[in-house]
Structure formats: C-alpha cells, structure tokens
Amino acid sequence: MELLRSHGQFLSLSRQSPALFTAPFAFTLDNGTEVEISAPGIISFTPVSPKGKDIVLSSGVHGNETAPIEICDELVQALLTETLTASHRVLFLFGNLPAMDLGERFVEENMNRLFSGAHSSGPGLVNQERVRAKELELAVGHFYRQGEKLGQTYRCHYDLHTAIRGSKNEKFAVYPFRHGQPWKQSQLQFLFACGVNTFLLSNSPTTTFSYFSSNEFGADAFTVELGKVAPFGQNDMQRFQQARDTLLALISQEALSLPEYNPDAVLVYKINQIINRTQEDFRLNFADDAPNFTDFPKGYLLAEETGAQYFAEQEGEAIVFPNAKVALGQRALLTVVPTSI
Numbered sequence: 001m002e003l004l005r006s007h008g009q010f011l012s013l014s015r016q017s018p019a020l021f022t023a024p025f026a027f028t029l030d031n032g033t034e035v036e037i038s039a040p041g042i043i044s045f046t047p048v049s050p051k052g053k054d055i056v057l058s059s060g061v062h063g064n065e066t067a068p069i070e071i072c073d074e075l076v077q078a079l080l081t082e083t084l085t086a087s088h089r090v091l092f093l094f095g096n097l098p099a100m101d102l103g104e105r106f107v108e109e110n111m112n113r114l115f116s117g118a119h120s121s122g123p124g125l126v127n128q129e130r131v132r133a134k135e136l137e138l139a140v141g142h143f144y145r146q147g148e149k150l151g152q153t154y155r156c157h158y159d160l161h162t163a164i165r166g167s168k169n170e171k172f173a174v175y176p177f178r179h180g181q182p183w184k185q186s187q188l189q190f191l192f193a194c195g196v197n198t199f200l201l202s203n204s205p206t207t208t209f210s211y212f213s214s215n216e217f218g219a220d221a222f223t224v225e226l227g228k229v230a231p232f233g234q235n236d237m238q239r240f241q242q243a244r245d246t247l248l249a250l251i252s253q254e255a256l257s258l259p260e261y262n263p264d265a266v267l268v269y270k271i272n273q274i275i276n277r278t279q280e281d282f283r284l285n286f287a288d289d290a291p292n293f294t295d296f297p298k299g300y301l302l303a304e305e306t307g308a309q310y311f312a313e314q315e316g317e318a319i320v321f322p323n324a325k326v327a328l329g330q331r332a333l334l335t336v337v338p339t340s341i
C-alpha cells in the first residue's frame with residue numbers, strides 16, 4: 001500500500017496485482033480527500049467540501065488507446081500523492097486492463113458496444129469485457145448517487161479514446177443522442193479548450209459508455225477522440241497537453257474560465273448514414289488508411305456487399321470510423337454531413 005499512498009501507483013498495481021483491489025476499500029489522504037477503490041482500475045476522490053461537480057473520466061475502454069490512459073494515470077498519481085488537490089468529486093475508470101496488457105483494443109469483444117445493459121443481453125455475461133462493462137456501469141451509478149446524497153449539482157463524463165486511424169480533424173468528440181434536449185455550446189467550449197474542434201452529433205441511442213451516462217444519469221457526456229493510437233510510452237505527449245491541462249483544471253479549479261465559444265472555430269457534423277456489414281464480402285471503396293472526416297462527392301460508391309451498394313447521398317458527405325472487419329450485423333461505417341447547433 002506504500003506504493004499506492006506515497007507513489008500513487010494505482011494503475012500499475014491494478015494491472016500487476018489486481019488481487020489487491022478485489023474487495024472495495026477506502027482511506028483518507030492527509031488533505032482530507034476520501035479515496036474509494038471499488039475494484040482494480042476504479043478509483044474515486046471526494047474532497048472535504050466538494051464544489052458541486054461530479055466528474056467521471058474513463059480511459060482504456062479500448063486497451064491499446066494509451067495516451068488518455070497515461071493522462072489519467074498521471075492525474076490519479078498527482079491526487080494520491082497530494083501534489084494535486086481536487087475541488088470536485090472525480091471518478092477515474094481504467095476500462096479494459098487485460099487488453100492493456102496485450103496492447104490490444106479488446107480481448108474478446110468491443111467493450112464500447114456493451115453499455116446500457118447490452119453486456120447482459122444476447123449471450124449474457126460470457127466474457128471479461130461484458131463483466132467489466134457491467135462493473136463500470138455500477139461504479140458510475142454508485143458515484144453519482146453518492147454525489148446526490150452530498151448535494152452535488154452537476155454531472156459530466158468524458159470517455160477518452162484515441163482513434164485507430166488518423167483523422168483530418170485529429171481531435172473530435174461524439175455527442176451522444178439527447179432525445180430532443182438541446183445540444184450545449186458550453187460543452188463544445190470546454191472540449192475546444194481540450195483541443196477538440198470537431199463534433200459529431202448522434203441521432204439515436206447507442207450502447208456506448210458516454211450515451212449510458214448521458215441517458216441514465218443526465219451527465220454531460222462525450223466520447224472524446226484525442227488523436228491516434230500509439231503504444232504505451234510512445235505518445236508525443238505534447239499533442240495531448242491541452243487536454244491534460246484542461247482536465248486538470250476541471251478537477252482542481254472551483255470554476256473554469258474558458259475562452260468564449262466561437263462557432264467559426266469548430267466543425268459540427270450530424271450523422272447521415274449508418275452502414276452495417278451484413279455480408280462476408282462487405283468492402284469499403286476507399287483507401288484502408290483514409291482519415292476520418294474524408295469527404296466524397298454526391299453519388300460516390302462508399303461501400304458494397306452482396307445485395308447492396310452504399311453511396312454518398314450529399315455533396316461533401318464524410319466518412320467516420322470505417323472498419324470493414326467488424327462482426328456481421330455491426331456498424332462498418334458512419335457517414336456525416338455538416339450542421340450547426
């Protein structure tokens with residue numbers, strides 16, 4: 001436990017000695033902050049008089065997306081060693097620990113399709129990703145309900161990722177479907193301060209982690225793509241500096257002062273088509289390494305498979321998250337078109 005208290009080695013202990021954390025426990029830091037560890041990779045901090053925000057930061061839901069894991073690991077270390085003091089309550093979730101060890105996106109199944117109860121539907125809790133998704137959901141629920149008892153008034157959840165492929169817009173965020181509630185400029189303003197200038201508005205419920213927190217707990221939640229995948233220790237952390245600094249400020253400052261929202265500085269897209277792979281011969285009709293947000297002329301054949309062809313329906317329609325190798329029935333491609341909020 002010395003490694004935990006004086007060196008802040010929570011993530012490395014969670015990965016190397018998960019048995020240490022199988023039973024939940026709590027302790028108090030010298031500065032009065034309550035630390036609660038409910039499982040390997042799940043740790044929360046509650047300051048003596050929390051200032052209203054309940055902040056959830058998740059990383060490693062895809063195990064090989066290392067930069068956000070490194071940012072959160074550093075923040076946890078700073079909080080545990082008391083070089084940083086939280087003003088607000090904050091819960092850190094390091095999602096897929098076994099996949100981190102393998103340097104893979106996942107072991108058996110894409111965890112970011114398993115939330116809002118999807119973990120228990122179909123075959124049920126048959127693999128570690130499904131068991132973990134349920135555990136993460138319970139941790140979020142526990143954290144927010146505790147906050148409610150303490151009179152906390154605001155909830156947010158940033159689920160931090162890096163993309164498999166490059167992007168024309170390196171940092172972008174997916175805003176989960178809001179069931180008709182207004183999109184918030186203040187959130188775009190916050191994420192812009194993190195270096196994110198491109199936003200994708202979802203048009204339907206999904207089984208992502210960010211939609212879960214948005215839909216079930218009214219949190220301002222986003223899937224945030226902070227750059228490109230690289231192995232641990234090989235990230236150019238300079239490229240993540242703005243995100244790190246802004247997240248640190250979010251946790252430690254009572255109120256954030258952000259530059260004014262400038263709609264001309266951001267790109268906002270809405271989803272136009274969701275294209276699922278339904279046949280073995282599904283193929284994409286553009287380069288394997290085409291960056292996210294590459295756009296195509298109206299009528300361009302984007303993908304095809306036996307029995308179906310998929311075309312760009314509008315001029316400037318752009319591709320996001322193409323992956324021809326997904327399991328049958330899963331999403332192989334999203335297309336998006338510009339909009340504004």
Ligand SMILES: [Zn+2]
Pocket residue numbers: 061062065161162163
């Ligand atoms: Zn990811």
